[in-house]
Amino acid sequence: MMPLQRKWMVVLGGLLFLFVGCIIALSFLGNPILSFSVLSEGGDATLKEIFFNIRIPRLLMASLVGAGLSVSGVSFQSLLKNPLADPYILGISGGAALGSVLGSFLGFSVIFIQITAFIFSLLSILFLYRLASVNGRIPVHTLLLSGVIFNAFSFALILLVMSFSAMGQAQQILAVLMGNLEVTNYQTVLLLALFVGGGFLILFTQSLKMNVMSLGEEVGTSLGINLEKHRLVVFVAASMIVGASVSAAGLIGFVGLFVPHIIRLLFGSDNRLVLPASFLGGAIFLMFCDFLAKTVLTVESIQTQLPVGVVTALMGGPFFMMLLLKDKKNA
Amino acid sequence: MVRFKILILLLFFSFEVQAYERIISLKPNITELVYDLGLGSKLVGVTTYCDYPSQAQKIDKVADYVRIDVEAIVRKKPDIVLGAKENSLEKQIEFLRGQGHKVELYTFGTVAQIVSSIHSLGKTLEVEDKANNLAQKIEEAVKNYTQQAQALKIKPRLLVVVGHNPLVVVGGHNFMDELITLAGGINVVGASSLPYPTYSLEQFVAANPDMVVDLVMGTEKETSLEKFYQNFASVKAVRNKHVYKLNMDRFRASMRFLDGLGDLAELVSQFKKQ
Numbered sequence: 001m002m003p004l005q006r007k008w009m010v011v012l013g014g015l016l017f018l019f020v021g022c023i024i025a026l027s028f029l030g031n032p033i034l035s036f037s038v039l040s041e042g043g044d045a046t047l048k049e050i051f052f053n054i055r056i057p058r059l060l061m062a063s064l065v066g067a068g069l070s071v072s073g074v075s076f077q078s079l080l081k082n083p084l085a086d087p088y089i090l091g092i093s094g095g096a097a098l099g100s101v102l103g104s105f106l107g108f109s110v111i112f113i114q115i116t117a118f119i120f121s122l123l124s125i126l127f128l129y130r131l132a133s134v135n136g137r138i139p140v141h142t143l144l145l146s147g148v149i150f151n152a153f154s155f156a157l158i159l160l161v162m163s164f165s166a167m168g169q170a171q172q173i174l175a176v177l178m179g180n181l182e183v184t185n186y187q188t189v190l191l192l193a194l195f196v197g198g199g200f201l202i203l204f205t206q207s208l209k210m211n212v213m214s215l216g217e218e219v220g221t222s223l224g225i226n227l228e229k230h231r232l233v234v235f236v237a238a239s240m241i242v243g244a245s246v247s248a249a250g251l252i253g254f255v256g257l258f259v260p261h262i263i264r265l266l267f268g269s270d271n272r273l274v275l276p277a278s279f280l281g282g283a284i285f286l287m288f289c290d291f292l293a294k295t296v297l298t299v300e301s302i303q304t305q306l307p308v309g310v311v312t313a314l315m316g317g318p319f320f321m322m323l324l325l326k327d328k329k330n331a
Numbered sequence: 332m333v334r335f336k337i338l339i340l341l342l343f344f345s346f347e348v349q350a351y352e353r354i355i356s357l358k359p360n361i362t363e364l365v366y367d368l369g370l371g372s373k374l375v376g377v378t379t380y381c382d383y384p385s386q387a388q389k390i391d392k393v394a395d396y397v398r399i400d401v402e403a404i405v406r407k408k409p410d411i412v413l414g415a416k417e418n419s420l421e422k423q424i425e426f427l428r429g430q431g432h433k434v435e436l437y438t439f440g441t442v443a444q445i446v447s448s449i450h451s452l453g454k455t456l457e458v459e460d461k462a463n464n465l466a467q468k469i470e471e472a473v474k475n476y477t478q479q480a481q482a483l484k485i486k487p488r489l490l491v492v493v494g495h496n497p498l499v500v501v502g503g504h505n506f507m508d509e510l511i512t513l514a515g516g517i518n519v520v521g522a523s524s525l526p527y528p529t530y531s532l533e534q535f536v537a538a539n540p541d542m543v544v545d546l547v548m549g550t551e552k553e554t555s556l557e558k559f560y561q562n563f564a565s566v567k568a569v570r571n572k573h574v575y576k577l578n579m580d581r582f583r584a585s586m587r588f589l590d591g592l593g594d595l596a597e598l599v600s601q602f603k604k605q
Contacts, residue, residue, distance in 0.1 A: 049565040184562040294531045304528035
């Protein structure tokens with residue numbers, strides 16, 4: 001038992017160190033590059049505002065969304081026994097986006113929008129599970145196909161809502177589809193932290209069961225695991241995270257696919273380690289992607305920022321294809 | 332008898348060259364220009380966004396901002412369809428032309444283009460004198476604003492916002508950028524080669540504009556607008572209460588952009604007084 005605990009401590013300690021380092025470094029780096037003087041009392045008010053009111057909340061937001069999408073990716077991959085499961089590819093994020101768009105169209109308050117998004121993502125995953133399972137198993141092609149169709153369907157419904165909206169509201173909907181990690185207050189961050197943190201803790205309690213289940217459902221049931229209950233708990237917790245992340249930051253793809261794979265590649269597939277490591281790794285990954293998205297095109301002659309989903313897709317898309325090719329070879 | 336035949340022939344020709352009787356406009360600014368040219372009563376189809384002058388609202392709708400309802404247009408039996416090169420679906424335009432409809436497209440990307448489009452519109456619709464008058468009015472106004480702007484001692488650094496969350500602003504390659512300059516301001520994002528860059532909030536705060544003009548349309552209330560900007564207390568425009576909301580419709584590329592330009596120039600000149 002000792003070596004596992006030590007590995008756990010070393011890996012998570014290292015990642016935590018990297019995570020904190022990233023937050024500190026990225027709150028100073030960017031355009032403009034800030035110096036430590038923003039922390040002093042007499043520092044420049046503009047730079048102080050950038051540091052405290054814009055960069056830090058945005059970094060926290062990126063960490064929470066990245067962490068949330070990664071751990072829900074881990075859970076979906078484990079539960080569906082499919083390495084290609086990712087909230088975005090499966091259409092669960094699309095379902096959450098539909099819920100969030102519908103909620104804001106109906107004029108709900110922020111917390112109710114998040115709850116609507118949660119309900120929609122839960123319904124999406126339950127529906128998808130029914131749709132994709134063949135004799136209790138979930139083959140890759142039915143899963144991906146169901147995801148594609150479900151995504152297309154949610155997007156069509158989002159466009160339907162959009163065509164009923166006024167121009168200003170339509171732009172808000174577009175923002176949800178493109179993904180944006182900017183926040184103007186800490187309340188949003190706090191609310192997201194509650195959803196993501198709570199969801200993560202619930203998932204973590206299931207991590208040992210996830211390990212057992214990976215040996216086969218028969219093994220799990222013979223060891224006394226209530227399969228239905230385990231599945232429901234994981235689905236609810238993961239949907240809670242996806243719903244909150246999507247309604248706060250819009251659609252950001254491939255994070256839930258990319259991060260867990262890298263983590264497993266580096267540290268093995270024990271979910272007790274993979275879950276918290278993906279939490280931290282996802283936070284680091286999305287912070288870094290968002291840093292690129294908001295910084296690379298700030299040169300004088302362009303002065304724009306990319307949607308962060310573009311950056312994650314540029315990294316995750318080719319990675320996904322690689323995995324699919326590998327999967328084909330193994331089959 | 333021969334004379335009579337010639338007379339009939341002449342009469343026939345005079346009918347042939349007589350200006351168009353059934354006009355369709357595919358853009359709100361073109362609708363406005365058609366009214367300004369005195370031909371509003373000949374319009375048989377407009378877009379859902381054509382709300383000015385108010386009579387235009389009563390005309391049947393055959394298009395929205397980008398898409399056009401080809402069937403509705405064909406049913407109207409127009410003798411000319413007027414559209415803009417910007418934001419038009421080429422396939423639909425080609426289809427109409429293929430069906431033998433006369434479709435004329437104009438471009439309205441800059442003040443100079445507006446002026447030349449008014450001239451060609453007047454030529455096509457056979458109201459050249461009126462078109463010349465309108466064009467002259469624009470040219471004179473532009474000249475006046477240019478002189479006024481040159482006389483300004485303090486030119487505010489101005490940011491024009493067209494969308495929140497994310498912040499979408501007016502960049503360099505944009506008609507509005509030209510109007511900012513004419514009004515005597517300096518576009519803080521003028522160096523950008525994009526028409527509508529997405530500004531990050533850090534860029535917004537770092538750019539620290541003297542004045543913000545918000546053109547965001549739609550459902551947002553004044554209070555939520557104020558709330559949004561109050562998050563950025565260090566920005567000069569916010570601190571000194573130089574955040575203004577203007578109506579985007581008044582900047583349409585018809586004669587009305589002069590109204591919008593007037594609004595903008597007034598804000599700029601007020602800024603100078605303080």
